[in-house]
Amino acid sequence: MIWHSPTVLLTILGCSGSLPGPDGPASGYLVEADGYRLGLELGNGVLASLQAHCDPFSLDALLFSHLHPDHCADFTTLAVMRRYHTHPPHDTTERKLPVHAPSEAPRRFARAYAENAEELRTADLSDVFEFHALGAEPFRVGPFEITAARVDHPGEAYGFRIATENAALAFTGDSGPCAALGTLAHGVDVLLSEATWTHADDRPPGTHLSGVQAGDLAAAAGAGRLLLTHVAPWTDPEAVLAEARGRYAGPVELARQGHKYAVDEPVVRVIGGHGN
Template sequence: MLLTVLGCSGSIPGPGAAASGYLLEAGGFTLALEFGNGVLSRFQEERPLFSMDALVLSHLHPDHCIDVSSLYVARKYHPSPPSEVLPVFAPAEAHSRFVAGYAPDAAERASLDFGDVFAFHPLADGAAVRIGPFTVEPALVAHPCEAYGFRISCGGVSLAYTGDSGPCEALETVSAGVDVLLSEASWTHAPERQPDLHLSGRQAGELAARAGAGRLLITHVPPWTSREAVLKEAQSAFDGPCELVVEGGRYEVGEQA
């Protein structure tokens, strides 16, 4: 399983940096995970425009999904559009969310149907789905909206992705024993941090240690947070391989990691 980082800036795109977006590839199948600000541009730098086979969204905050609107335009109005709709696995309100975000007035919203471009499949807590060669296990996590973390398995290897979440039991479940933990860490540790929102670097490291993860990859660090301070915290709590992901980075999941 190959992980490619399209964007990893937390909460907003940073200077010259896209927000959350990743690719997982195995057996000739390309699964896009998140599609935030700037990710469609980065995707086209990495792969042909219509080469993704499915899209998974952890939640519907803009930094994780807003470029779906642009992807709709590309797949709808390109002179040579793809012949098949794109499967999108997302929270239940995804369809209405994207229609409302795209259409400027009620009349257009009433006539607009993203269903001619996307096939929406609502996620459910604990309900595993098979997407190409991948098994994706969603778990509701601690965030202000409907939001999921994922355990993604393929060919005997596994990756856990926290999405956006504060510490919660669901993260313990999806990350137990994984080869790679791709964890957000949006700030350094402090007692006044808002609960049920994000992880600190220390909390990400502690999660990886409890999980027995083979490797910790830190992502979703906002432009106003010190990446080095977050990494130092994570490394202080987890003695396994640990690094900050970078835009354009490629990471093997499994024995080659």
């Protein structure tokens, strides 16, 4: 079958929850439209996965929901690439990569990168990155309008609505149930929702969603489709999927590493890639 080029394409670079799993990286996604490449999260192992899909130098911007390692650990390895690659396609100090992230990102990433106290005093990584703190106001990167909202998770954590004129994708980041998620997900074509564990009354509040809660969110928001991600390696993904399907009548499936999804298609269609 010959596929047409979708307006918005979502690639799953990694979808293991809380840490890398035995067969794949932690959180990482690529969102593309009109030739523009937006990296969404860069957790443990995601840079390796990204290189199987595109040249990391071709990224136009990065977006981080929060600064837990399973969502950002590979940022420092990307810094090594951008600083020390012997034949980069462009001058990375002239074309700095925009990074939209929580306010502590420059300091936290510098601390993770620095090899010693002396380097920590000088290595703010602004030589190859351009940092922008997330806030309440929507902003544009390339063809995307991005709305960020604080969600219910330890630390400064956000969910996102990423929209073009033709399609809208919502990403929960990591969060317990909260009103912000419903606002971000309202009427979107695709809801990319974390579902770390199965449902139980004794789960710690303000941390993660269960399959039941992800399904409830998709149903209440009127989302067109639901993709479940961030399932922890110790959780049965089929049980999470069954929970979500029991609460949401629309199309729902587990996100698969390596798969590409056309956000603006009327049904979830895998454009290419491999699953695990």
